[in-house]
Amino acid sequence: MSTVAPPLPYHVAGTWEETDDTRSIELVPAGAELPPFAPGQFAMIYAFGVGEVPISVSSLRGAHGGLVYTVRAVGAVSSALHRLRPGDTVGLRGPYGTGWDLDAAAGHDVLVVAGGIGLAPLRPVIQEVLGRPDAYGRLAVLAGARTPADLIYRDQFAGWGESAWVAVTVDRSGPRWRGAVGVVTALLDDLDPHPGRTHALVCGPEVMMRHTARDLVARGLAPHRVQVSLERNMRCGTGHCGHCQLGPLLLCRDGPVVGYDRAARLLLVREM
Amino acid sequence: MRADADVDASRPSGPDGLVMGKDGLAALVDVLIRRGFTPVGPTVREGAIVLAELGSADELPYGWGVELEAGRYRLRERADGAAFAHAAGPQSWKPFLHPPRVREWTADRVAGELVVTAERVAPPRYAFLGVRPCDLRAIAVQDRVLTGGAYRDPGYAGRRSGALLIVVECTEPGATCFCVSMGTGPATGPGYDLVMTEVVDADRHRFWVRSGSREGAEILAELPARPADPETRRTARAGVAAAADRMGRSMPETDLRELMARTLDAPRWDDVAGRCLTCGNCTMVCPTCFCTTTEDVTDLTGDHAERWSLWDSCFDLDFSNLHGGPVRASARSRYRQWLTHKLGTWYDQFGSSGCVGCGRCIVWCPVGIDITEEAAALHDWTRSGQPTPEPS
Ligand SMILES: Cc1cc2nc3c(=O)[nH]c(=O)nc-3n(C[C@H](O)[C@H](O)[C@H](O)COP(=O)(O)OP(=O)(O)OC[C@H]3O[C@@H](n4cnc5c(N)ncnc54)[C@H](O)[C@@H]3O)c2cc1C
Ligand code: SF4
Ligand code: SF4
Numbered sequence A: 001m002s003t004v005a006p007p008l009p010y011h012v013a014g015t016w017e018e019t020d021d022t023r024s025i026e027l028v029p030a031g032a033e034l035p036p037f038a039p040g041q042f043a044m045i046y047a048f049g050v051g052e053v054p055i056s057v058s059s060l061r062g063a064h065g066g067l068v069y070t071v072r073a074v075g076a077v078s079s080a081l082h083r084l085r086p087g088d089t090v091g092l093r094g095p096y097g098t099g100w101d102l103d104a105a106a107g108h109d110v111l112v113v114a115g116g117i118g119l120a121p122l123r124p125v126i127q128e129v130l131g132r133p134d135a136y137g138r139l140a141v142l143a144g145a146r147t148p149a150d151l152i153y154r155d156q157f158a159g160w161g162e163s164a165w166v167a168v169t170v171d172r173s174g175p176r177w178r179g180a181v182g183v184v185t186a187l188l189d190d191l192d193p194h195p196g197r198t199h200a201l202v203c204g205p206e207v208m209m210r211h212t213a214r215d216l217v218a219r220g221l222a223p224h225r226v227q228v229s230l231e232r233n234m235r236c237g238t239g240h241c242g243h244c245q246l247g248p249l250l251l252c253r254d255g256p257v258v259g260y261d262r263a264a265r266l267l268l269v270r271e272m
Numbered sequence B: 001m002r003a004d005a006d007v008d009a010s011r012p013s014g015p016d017g018l019v020m021g022k023d024g025l026a027a028l029v030d031v032l033i034r035r036g037f038t039p040v041g042p043t044v045r046e047g048a049i050v051l052a053e054l055g056s057a058d059e060l061p062y063g064w065g066v067e068l069e070a071g072r073y074r075l076r077e078r079a080d081g082a083a084f085a086h087a088a089g090p091q092s093w094k095p096f097l098h099p100p101r102v103r104e105w106t107a108d109r110v111a112g113e114l115v116v117t118a119e120r121v122a123p124p125r126y127a128f129l130g131v132r133p134c135d136l137r138a139i140a141v142q143d144r145v146l147t148g149g150a151y152r153d154p155g156y157a158g159r160r161s162g163a164l165l166i167v168v169e170c171t172e173p174g175a176t177c178f179c180v181s182m183g184t185g186p187a188t189g190p191g192y193d194l195v196m197t198e199v200v201d202a203d204r205h206r207f208w209v210r211s212g213s214r215e216g217a218e219i220l221a222e223l224p225a226r227p228a229d230p231e232t233r234r235t236a237r238a239g240v241a242a243a244a245d246r247m248g249r250s251m252p253e254t255d256l257r258e259l260m261a262r263t264l265d266a267p268r269w270d271d272v273a274g275r276c277l278t279c280g281n282c283t284m285v286c287p288t289c290f291c292t293t294t295e296d297v298t299d300l301t302g303d304h305a306e307r308w309s310l311w312d313s314c315f316d317l318d319f320s321n322l323h324g325g326p327v328r329a330s331a332r333s334r335y336r337q338w339l340t341h342k343l344g345t346w347y348d349q350f351g352s353s354g355c356v357g358c359g360r361c362i363v364w365c366p367v368g369i370d371i372t373e374e375a376a377a378l379h380d381w382t383r384s385g386q387p388t389p390e391p392s
Helices: A076-082 A116-131 A154-161 A184-191 A206-218 A260-268 B022-034 B133-147 B154-161 B214-221 B230-244 B256-262 B268-275 B281-285 B331-350 B371-383
Strands: A008-019 A022-029 A042-047 A051-059 A067-072 A089-096 A109-115 A139-145 A165-170 A198-203 A226-229 A257-259 B018-021 B038-045 B048-053 B064-069 B072-077 B101-110 B113-118 B126-131 B164-168 B194-200 B205-211 B292-298 B304-311
Touching: A008 B113, A022 A076, A022 A089, A042 A067, A042 A076, A051 A076, A051 A089, A051 A116, A051 B292, A067 A076, A067 A116, A089 B113, A109 A116, A109 A184, A109 A206, A116 A139, A116 A198, A139 A154, A139 A184, A154 A165, A165 A184, A184 A206, A198 A206, A206 A226, A206 A260, A226 A260, A257 A260, B018 B022, B022 B038, B022 B126, B022 B205, B022 B214, B048 B072, B126 B133, B133 B154, B133 B164, B133 B331, B164 B214, B194 B214, B194 B230, B205 B214, B205 B230, B256 B331, B256 B371, B268 B331, B268 B371, B331 B371
Parallel strands: A109 A139, A109 A198, A139 A165, A198 A226, B038 B126, B126 B164, B164 B194
Antiparallel strands: A008 A022, A008 A089, A022 A067, A042 A051, A042 A089, A051 A067, A226 A257, B018 B205, B038 B048, B064 B072, B101 B113, B101 B304, B194 B205, B292 B304
C-alpha cells in the first residue's frame, strides 16, 4: 500500500497537433520520476490552478524519452492542456488503472479496434506488438473516426501497415477520402479474425465498444479474450472519490481495462 | 498514569471490567483532556443531540432522549437522567475523520517552476466519547475504503490513527434503528479502546466499562472505578439484549447483495424516484458515504493554487458527468445507484455492506424515504412471481 502523493512536476518537452480538437504533449520529469506506465494505464494530469483530468498514456517513449499523452479539448482542463508550450510545467500522478492485459494476449493474434480518441490508449499496444513481433501473432489495427479530419496518428498508419493489417473507416467521408465509410465493425468482415487465435483490445465510445465486442463474440471469440477500456468520471484515480463506479467496479482500480466477460452485463444496464 | 493505580494498566481490563458512577464519566473527560485529546461527544444544541467538542462531562445530554421517525427528529426529556439513552443524531463521526472540506495540497509557481506541497497539519487527537456500535462499524467501513486499498488517503489516515474510540453500547434504540439486521449492534463489535454500558436503576446511575486496547486500559486505570459486580454486569447485558428485541426497523431476511443484483429492473425504482427529491441528505448524514469531488482554486496573484477535496453526492447530476451529460440523469438511476451501492456492490468493492443500520438516512430524508421499506418492496417484488434474472 502506498499513500496518495500530490502530483510531481513534469516539463513539457514537446506539443503538437493531431487534429483540430486534439493535441499530444510529451512530458519529462522535472525532478523525481513516477513509476513506469504500462499500456492502457492513465495519469492524472494537473493544469496549474485549473484542475486535474485522467488521460491515458499514448506512448511510453516519445522523441525526448518522455511520456506522451493525447488530449481532446472538451472542457476547462483539457483546453488548458492544449495551451501548454514546451518548457511549461504540469503536475502528474500515476500510473493508475489496470492497463491492457498483454500477457494474456501474448502468443495470440492481436486485434486492436479503436474509435476516435480511443486509439490513444491503444497506441502503446501497437508499438509494443510491433517492437516484439516474436511474442505475438499477427497484428491488426481497425480504426474509426467521425470524419477523415478526426483521425489521430494518421501519419503513422503507413508505417504500421508495413507489418500489420491496418484498416480505417469514417462515419462521414470528406474530400479526397478513398477509404471505407461506415462503422468500425464493418471492417471485421474483411479481416475475418480467427476466433481461437485472436485477442481483441477495444477502446472508443461506449456504444462502439458494445457493438464491437458483441460482434467479436458472435464470431466466436471468448468474451474474456475481448478487453474493453471503459470510461467514467474520475476525480482521484486512487479509489477514494467514488465517481468512477460502474456497478461492482471502481474503474480507476478494477479498470479502465476490463474483460468483456465482466463488462458485458454492466454495459447492458441503462444509466448504470 | 497514576502512581497509585490499582489495576494493571498494561493489560485490557478483561471481560468483567470495572464499574463507575457519573463521577467516573467526569473524570474520564478530564483525563482525556489532560492526555492531550480533544474529547468529542454528544451534547444538546438547537433542538438536537449533536457531536461537539466537550469541555467537561457536564455537557453530555443527561436526561435527554430522542424520538425518531421517517423524516422526523425530536428531543424528549427523560426522567432517569441517562446520558446515552439516545440513538443516532444528525451527525456521525464522519465530519471529524473525513471532513466535508479538506485542503490536500498547494501548488506555487516559483521562478517558472511548479512546487507542489502536500498538506501537513498535525490533526487533533480526537477522543470520541459515546460511539454507538453501528458507528464503530461505520468507522471500520470507512477505514477500509480510505486506507485499506492500494492507496491510503493520508489526511484520513492521520486523523484516524490518533483517534481514541470510546463506545457506548445501546440500551435505547430508536424507531429507525436496524443494527440487528445489519449485524452491527446493539452490543459492540471489536475495534474500541473503551466500551461502556450505561445502567440506570432506581437509585444508582452507573457505567460498566471494559477496555479493548492498551491505551484504553491505561485511561481506565486513572478513573475512579472498581471491579464490576455481577449484578451490574448482568443488568447491563440484559439492557443491551432487550434493546436487540426492540429494534424499530428491520431489513427483509434475504441476501441483500443478491437482492440488489436481481432487481435492477424493478418498477419500485420508478416509484421511489417519484418521491425522492435527489437532495442528497441521505448521503451527507450516512456515516459510510465517502464520495468526494475536487476543487482547484487560485489566489489573485495567479501563482498560488490549492487543491481541495469536498464531500460529493451520487444524487448530484454532475457526479456522473461524461461526454456532455450525466451517465445517471434520472432520479431513478441515482436512487438506484445509492441503494445498490450501500446494500450490494459495496461488497464487491470493499468486502462488506455499506450500510450499518444507523437509520440516519430515514430520519433526515425530507420526504421520509425509508431504506428498509424500499429493500422490503424490492424483496416483495422478487417473490411476486416477477422474472428474476440470475445475478451471475
Ligand atoms: C481512464 C480515462 C482515460 C482517459 N484518457 C483520455 C485520453 O487519453 N485523451 C483524452 O482526450 N481524454 C481522455 N479521457 C477523458 C478525459 O479525462 C476528459 O475529457 C476530461 O476529464 C474532461 O475534462 P475537462 O476539464 O477538459 O472538461 P470539463 O470542463 O470537466 O467538462 C467539459 C465537458 O466534458 C465532459 N466530460 C467530463 N468528463 C469527461 C470524460 N471523462 N470524458 C469525456 N467528457 C467528459 C463534461 O460532461 C462536459 O460536457 C480519459 C478518461 C478516463 C476516465
Ligand atoms: S444507509 Fe442509512 S441506515 Fe445505512 S448506514 Fe447509511 S445512513 Fe445509516
Ligand atoms: S432519498 Fe431522501 S434524503 Fe436521499 S436524496 Fe432522496 S429525498 Fe434526499
